[in-house]
Amino acid sequence: MAEVRADILTKVSAEVAETFVDAYYTALQGSRNTISSYYTPRKTLSDGKVVPVIVWNGNHIPDAAAMQKMFEETMPYTYYDVQSLDCDFVNTGLAVQAATEANADVVSKKELDQHSPVVVMRGPDEGFSETFVLVPNEEKVTGKGKGKEGRAWLIQNQNFRYVV
């Protein structure tokens, strides 16, 4: 298999990260009914581990539906200002395929920014830091299953923390 040029890897990973971050934080602010569509379906991997893993301020959220429900039912209006963003492919071996075939892959990215929930007691500006690991939507790649019309990249792991 041909080596994919490093600049292409950088471009693709940044595009995926930037597109994802824009869409995801917009959904948290204004279209919470779409939140679950950003996650990989709950499944048990061959090593027995369950994905996705969603951790929000130390709270383990069992799956995408629970995450959406948490935002719809208990989260006040939130405003996000992404101040810092970085990303990379985790598995460049797979990234070679990802860049050519958009097959199974993993991307990690992270951002730190300001998070300003309007009705929260902890002050108007809260800094948060959040890390996502994204994987391609396999159902979209294969054109099969419920998710074939869905987003190209889905959250496999997520860790959110208020940090300021």
Next chain:
Amino acid sequence: MDSAAKARGGGISKGRGRGAAGRDETPTGPGRARDLNSEVFKREILRHVATGEAVPRGPRATTGQIKHMRDLKVTGHKKSKAATNEDGGIQSLLTFLEKKGTINLDKRNNARGIKGSHLIRIIKYQEEGDALIITLPSDEALSILRLDGWVFAGANIKIEQLSETTRSPTPPGQASRAENATEVKHLLQNFLSRRYNAEMKLLDLSALGSDAELNTLGIFNSASTQSKFFPALMKICDGLFKTAQEKKDTVHSVTLANNELSSLAAVASLAPTFPDLINLDLSNNKFPNLASLHGWKHKFRHLDHLILSGNPFEQESPDYHTQITNWYPTLRILNGVQVRSNEEAARTSKQITKSPPPVAAPLFHDEAQIAETFITNFFAGFDSDRNALVNMYYDADTTFSLSVNSRAPRDPSQDHIKQEWDVYIKRSRNLKHIAQTPARMARKLQGQDAIREVYNTLPATRHPSLTSDPQKWVIECMHQAGVPDPAGQLPYGVGGFLITIHGEYEEINISTGQPKHHRSFDRTFILGPGGATGVRIVREMWTVRPYGGDQAWKVDGQALEQEQLVAQLSAATRMNAAYSRQCLEESGWDLQRAVVAFEGARASLPADAFV
């Protein structure tokens, strides 16, 4: 319009004892299960407002003037048969007054839910000609005043209250002022208990100007006492409740009707005292225009029913309904007319009561202490010997990038400190600022040598101790699938760890050993098998930002406990989180009581209260 509207819509009933009008008549909207446990709160308010330490009603002390005392003048007894007694019938008269007065007082107390009997004893009395002057605490005096015109030993007796001016003047001085303050406090407490309707959770502050008792006391005789009256009353209200929740549970409705109010100035303190009111009646006042109500535009965020009829502005701005409805997003009923659907009001009301899950302890899913060992070694090595650290945990495939977020919120105590980022900024791969692909490529470093070189240009650091300063860190670890297989056998990768660490460090001046800058950081590692120790860093991302403290991740123990109770109640009742939380709040966070309250209210709960 006024009376018709009230009859139709219920809401706040005017005057006391008009029965269970008000909230009970209005349709119970969704999101409004506030009456879940009214029995309990009825007891609570009675405990606070009507009896107990707040309003002492024990046997009257013979020394020390704690209560507000009144002088009553009794006449007519000289014509009774008892007048022929040795003492002129005084003892029989006193016994008669005590006995009948006690019956009246007990009746009155019973009507307010106070059980038991309180014996009136007249200790202070004096004869003035044909009259007998008795001195009593005001609640007892009121009961005895009712005996005016009764027949005592064959003669009608006349009982009247002596006005303030005819009372013997209290000697001036410090003691008298203190006594007066205590008396006023007692008077206000007494007033509140008289004006509170436990059944309806209504505090009736209507027609204050025609309150007989307040008038006898001359509250409205001078501008000075008049302006102090309401704030003092609110202060007493505040003092009666231990928590805001208790206050919220006890008083749902307030009426300020018929008070000739032309501005909110005199009653402004109502808003901070009862911010969670559900029903408010301002009818039949003299508010000239909507502007005169502006002060409360952003108050009472849970208002469900508002009555404004009988005010001059009705003529001036007949379309005021629209504006008022906009002022109060949860308002359903204005002047007895429904202005917003139950569903819409419930939606906005839920928006208001939302709160995110509390901050919990770090989630750390390690295996065989691999992550823990790595973290311990990593920060020790980073502070003392980065060269050795790179040899230990990095390999040819490791990538590293550093981002600076100088705009991140900072700890307020650090606001004045100048931040210097020069040493980091030329390495920063913050994609929000570095837009060009070549720059993005150049700032992602791969392999031991490239990473070592950057590490050696960065300032010496000192991280807080992981063991003695654990509160300065938040370290979390989860399983990460798809990490590259160092042997290259498994294209879909192997299992590893995703580690996220937030904390702080000091930059150290190597020659002096003194700290230069205090920074906060966020570091993300993806660990996989491989490298010199069997564990290697596959990806590392490091964000440096101004010092932001460690309060953000402080675990909120009480909130977490409450969160667990919410989950338990929700599991037991199938009520959703918002309703479960509300039910628990109203049950003092007692699960058993909440379940009982739920059983009582189940039938009236809307469908969307359930999961």
